[in-house]
Amino acid sequence: MPNRPTSDLLAALEARLGPRGFTRDADAMAPWLKDWRGRVEGAAAALLSPADTDEVEAIVRLAGAAGVAIVPQGGNTSMVAGATPDADGASLLLSTRRMRTIRSVSSQDNVAVAEAGVILSDLHEAANGIGRRFPLSLAAKGSATIGGLISTNAGGTQVLRFGTMRALVLGIEAVLPNGARFDGLSALRKDNRGYDLRQLLCGAEGTLGIVTAASLRLVPAAAARAVAWVGIERADDALGLLRRLEDAMGEAIESFEIIPAEGLALVLRHIAHTRAPLTDPHRWHVLIEATARAGAPSPTDALEQALARAIEEGHAADAIVAASESQAEAFWRIRESLSEAERIDGFAAKHDVSVSVSVMPWLLEDGAAEVEARFPGVRVLGFGHLGDGNVHFNVRAPIGMDSKAWLADQGDDISAYVHDLVRAKDGSISAEHGIGQLKRAEFARTAGATRLHALQAIKQALDPQGLFNPGKLLP
Secondary structure, three states: OOEOOOHHHHHHHHHHHHHHHEEOOHHHHHHHOEOOOOOOEOOOOEEEOOOOHHHHHHHHHHHHHHOEOEEEEOOOOOOOOOOOOOOOOOOEEEEOOOOOOEEEEEOOOOEEEEEOOOEHHHHHHHHHOOOEEOOOOOOOOOOOEHHHHHHOOOOOOOHHHHOOHHHHEEEEEEEOOOOOEEEEOOOOOOOOOOOOHHHHHOOOOOOOOEEEEEEEEOEEOOOEEEEEEEEEOOHHHHHHHHHHHHHHHHHHEEEEEEEEHHHHHHHHHHOOOOOOOOOOOOOEEEEEEEEEOOOOOOHHHHHHHHHHHHHHOOOOOEEEEOOOHHHHHHHHHHHHOHHHHHHHHOOEEOOEEEOOHHHHHHHHHHHHHHHHHHOOOOEEEEEEEHHHOEEEEEEEOOOOOOHHHHHHHHHHHHHHHHHHHHHHOOOEOOOOOOOOOOOHHHHHHHOOHHHHHHHHHHHHHHOOOOOEOOOOOOO
């Protein structure tokens, strides 16, 4: 059991970090003690904001000697309260937000080396500056940090072509629970020196090490893109459409997002300056992005022709290809505002799950119908990344009911039912958001003894005192 920090430890940390790196001021700490969804609020003995890896090492050594727990935090955009400390106030909250240096970007190696606190959108700009791009994007790109994206193995909207964060991380620098620095930034494409600590730390949610920097894969910048909004009547139509577009355009198809009519309606209701891309209503909508490299034909004509054939063949009801960058961004703003619009609308039982791509249409329609029949009055809102099987399967309160009270009363039962539906299809209860605090009980219930034993053995080996991000991931 971790100890509470003593006045001597706090004084030593303050002396080492200075006024910019150490605070106990309640107002300064308050924004970082509540999770993004507003469901969990914790407390901390102090907020530590190291400026570099040396200071992270010093913090870990001092805290480790005193047996005090550390909760690492990046942009505080976790969907599962994975960066929120416990309510007992005994932990130290370590923010990497001051570690914002992009150490290098190379078009020769196609690698960027970025510190943990670098904001994703800043990395995008740096890569664009040398004619490259970092091919991971998500709605929180203006606040999510590289360290947090690695620790949760983030996915986003381009997994269809480029994979999750694990596929993009070529090397990691991290401070381990014993205070030692793991210097693994070398971005070798082939390196068979035993266990891959880089992959172990990616997705560990800060329970095995504090990521301080990473070497990240870059790809050539897209010379042109085409963004389309398509109306369809059945989720099955979306999968058929995806496969036809892939046959016609290959890897040019980078993003393929499916959105229900109610999701679009929520955004139009709650997010200012948004409008429906198509005139007529449709039960489902698909957002598609295709890109082309320099020297290749523009993807616009190919996408327009492929969509026209899809409409003729009955795989789509209507479609529009953005005529400008501003229109393309308007289409994407709808998709990226879905979570915000839901949050404004009220509390919901939210599930970030994954199933085989072929099963996803079933989950969005038949699985949703099963949930609504089992819990009368609830409204399922499912959307997500069709190309990789990731569904944001959110169950909303019956109309007119206090959503917060409803969630407290029925949320656990609903989540267990949803997760069992997913498990019956060999799916996962966590696709890209991690386990954090909010899914620990369900992870313990569903993971299986062998998986849990292996994870707990790794945790015990690297963090025997249990000081890194306690209360997260593992039961």
